[in-house]
Amino acid sequence: MSDVMRPVWRTYDPRFEANAIAHVRAGGHAVMRAEPRWWLLLPSDEGMIPELTAWAMLDLGVKGFDEVESGPAAGLLRVMLPKRLREHVMDWCERDAQYETSMVAEALDCQQCAMCCRKNRVLLEPEDEERWTMAGRPELSTAAHVRESQGRRLLRVMRGGDCVHLSGNECSIYELRPDNCRAFPAGSEGCLSARAER
Ligand code: SF4
Ligand code: SF4
Structure with a gap:
């Protein structure tokens, strides 16, 4: 049995972007809901995408992303989220609503x-x-x-x-x-x- 640290998904109103940025800088994944557009804010470590973040993007089938160039979110990744994927990421947020931290240890064997x-x-x-x-x-x-x-x-x-x-x-x-x-x-x-x- 080993503990694997994985990102926690959380959803944010863009008015609380500062909280979302803090969550992502601590390793979490954020879903930003600003109608009519939703986007993901994801971690990046000096241009390197963490493995589980890359796999989440693969799982969603998203290929394009931008690195935020300036402002408080500089260096983080922004991925525009198609409408068809909203329910999918909201399921992940709902699953993770029980966690207060940005990363959680999963005991996996x-x-x-x-x-x-x-x-x-x-x-x-x-x-x-x-x-x-x-x-x-x-x-x-x-x-x-x-x-x-x-x-x-x-x-x-x-x-x-x-x-x-x-x-x-x-x-x-x-x-x-x-x-x-x-x-x-x-x-x-x-x-x-x-x-x-x-
Ligand atoms: S064996 Fe189970 S815990 Fe290990 S990677 Fe596959 S699904 Fe995950
Ligand atoms: S049993 Fe072995 S070969 Fe088959 S899916 Fe699992 S790891 Fe791959």
Whole structure:
């Protein structure tokens, strides 16, 4: 079991922007609601986007962002939020309303959980299959373990949605698991929503 610090989502009326900025400078994520436009105010550390912030943006599917150049929010990221994503971020704010801090420790034990190995879509990169060949495991690239969808190669899933390599709660190819499995961080929004489904 290990504690992962993750950002807390909070919603603000722009009249209270100073509070939002303090929250984001402390590592949190802020949803600014100014009709007709909503935007996110997110942390940045000297131009580097914190990993869980980057994954939240990926989860929302937002690609464009600006760095605020001047004023009290200088250096923070501003992401315009399309209307279709409002409900999604408000769900996160509602989930986090119980926390008073800007970051919260989540006690996560991947070996007890394995929820991101269920009902997922793991895209394979050419490097994954090269790694399997080099390791003398070419069978991992065959149709028993890999499926094709819209021109992409993915890990096969069992009936019910478990990854073909999941054994109990453990990955049977842990040392050889695909790069996309290695990159997925505990504490990300994808992780939290997978766990919420349990
Ligand atoms: S859902 Fe999160 S806690 Fe569970 S195994 Fe995946 S990364 Fe670990
Ligand atoms: S390869 Fe391993 S880590 Fe990746 S989804 Fe399957 S069981 Fe999980």
